[in-house]
Amino acid sequence: MQDMAGATERRNTVLQKMADLGYINQAAAHGAASLPINLQQSSGVVNEPYFVEYVKQQLIDKYGAKKVFEGGLKVQTTIEPTMQAAGLEAIKNTLNEEGDPAAALVSIDPSNGYIKAMVSSQDFKKSQFNLAVQAKRQPGSCFKPFVLTAAVEQGADPKKTYYMSKQIDIPMAGGGPPWHVATYDNKYFGASSLETAMLHSDNTVYAQLVMDVGPEKARDAAERLGIKSPMATNPSIALGGLGQGVSPLEMSSAYATLSANGMYSEPIAITRVEMPDGTIDYQANPQPRKVVKDGVAYEVTKVLKADIEKGTSSKANIGRPAAGKTGSTENLQDAWFVGYTPELSTSVWIGYPDEQLPMTDVHGGQVWGGGFPATIWKDFMSESLKEKPKK
Numbered sequence: 001m002q003d004m005a006g007a008t009e010r011r012n013t014v015l016q017k018m019a020d021l022g023y024i025n026q027a028a029a030h031g032a033a034s035l036p037i038n039l040q041q042s043s044g045v046v047n048e049p050y051f052v053e054y055v056k057q058q059l060i061d062k063y064g065a066k067k068v069f070e071g072g073l074k075v076q077t078t079i080e081p082t083m084q085a086a087g088l089e090a091i092k093n094t095l096n097e098e099g100d101p102a103a104a105l106v107s108i109d110p111s112n113g114y115i116k117a118m119v120s121s122q123d124f125k126k127s128q129f130n131l132a133v134q135a136k137r138q139p140g141s142c143f144k145p146f147v148l149t150a151a152v153e154q155g156a157d158p159k160k161t162y163y164m165s166k167q168i169d170i171p172m173a174g175g176g177p178p179w180h181v182a183t184y185d186n187k188y189f190g191a192s193s194l195e196t197a198m199l200h201s202d203n204t205v206y207a208q209l210v211m212d213v214g215p216e217k218a219r220d221a222a223e224r225l226g227i228k229s230p231m232a233t234n235p236s237i238a239l240g241g242l243g244q245g246v247s248p249l250e251m252s253s254a255y256a257t258l259s260a261n262g263m264y265s266e267p268i269a270i271t272r273v274e275m276p277d278g279t280i281d282y283q284a285n286p287q288p289r290k291v292v293k294d295g296v297a298y299e300v301t302k303v304l305k306a307d308i309e310k311g312t313s314s315k316a317n318i319g320r321p322a323a324g325k326t327g328s329t330e331n332l333q334d335a336w337f338v339g340y341t342p343e344l345s346t347s348v349w350i351g352y353p354d355e356q357l358p359m360t361d362v363h364g365g366q367v368w369g370g371g372f373p374a375t376i377w378k379d380f381m382s383e384s385l386k387e388k389p390k391k
Helices: 002-020 026-033 049-063 065-070 081-094 140-153 194-200 203-213 215-225 235-239 248-259 294-310 372-384
Strands: 074-077 102-108 115-120 162-165 168-170 179-181 190-193 270-274 280-283 323-328 334-340 345-351
Touching: 002 026, 002 065, 049 065, 049 074, 049 115, 049 270, 081 102, 081 115, 081 372, 102 248, 102 372, 115 372, 140 194, 140 203, 140 215, 140 235, 140 248, 140 294, 140 323, 140 334, 162 194, 162 203, 168 203, 179 203, 179 235, 190 194, 194 203, 194 294, 203 215, 203 235, 215 235, 215 248, 248 294, 248 323, 248 334, 248 345, 294 323, 323 372, 334 372, 345 372
Parallel strands: none
Antiparallel strands: 074 270, 102 115, 102 345, 162 190, 168 179, 270 280, 323 334, 334 345
């Protein structure tokens, strides 16, 4: 009965909105609202309201609200229900206590940009804000691979390019106060290669690196890989200090480009649209384009693969070749894990969506990228790839 009442209420709200906007007259709205609703049995497909809203908005942008709300369109999407269910389950099993922060997960096929899962832990009835797409949060050290990409493009060898790991004050152009950089745990390792510094998530090494590479070059690499949000070109870009932040969808897309050997594919949610008269108006036609050289993506992937095998990302080890990076903001308001295999690129974000609250007491401890986000990523990827051969 609750399903019937809820469906009727939603139907009547849409009808009234159509009348308010002039798509139908008020008499037609009242007439349609008086008709009974016959609910069909569920087909067993996972309920994914945030993804449905994401697709609906794309359809409205393309066809207009009138055509979309009139109905009759047959739309095929890229979502994989079993992966969607795996994402929801991974989040639910990890963040399972009252007052836990929220989480979002996005998984993309690197070969074509198809979005296979888009998950938010929030209750859609209470909040229609899609954390996977609309939330713009600071990525922390998940941004370091983009700086490394720019460095490798300029000829740096991750194994043979060294900086001193040490607390440092970096002079700023224009005579402003120096940029003070330290590691999260105040541990330092002396002369460190770029690979070793990535495995330690060493802020001090990558701060020095971005000064040599150039913040503009780092931003350019990130944009080519798939970051669409505006990014400031301050040196703090090396550590994920971007201004407004990025979405889980963007991070999944950018890492997917590395997985695809430098081939960028625009994220795709809709594969086909059939009009009410049966004509096919849209058919997805992915067109990957080269944005970084094969060798560059390969070198970065080798470093991120080592990070899962023996670095800060070790809790994300799924027993098959994978690459990834942890990310945590200095005040612990955001925690990330983003990683990929040849088949899937997946980002996981955890944080409080309505307030910038530090996650210092969740299940009795702090939330950082190598903890809960890595665990959610591992559970999701293990379930989603269990039937696929290792590559």
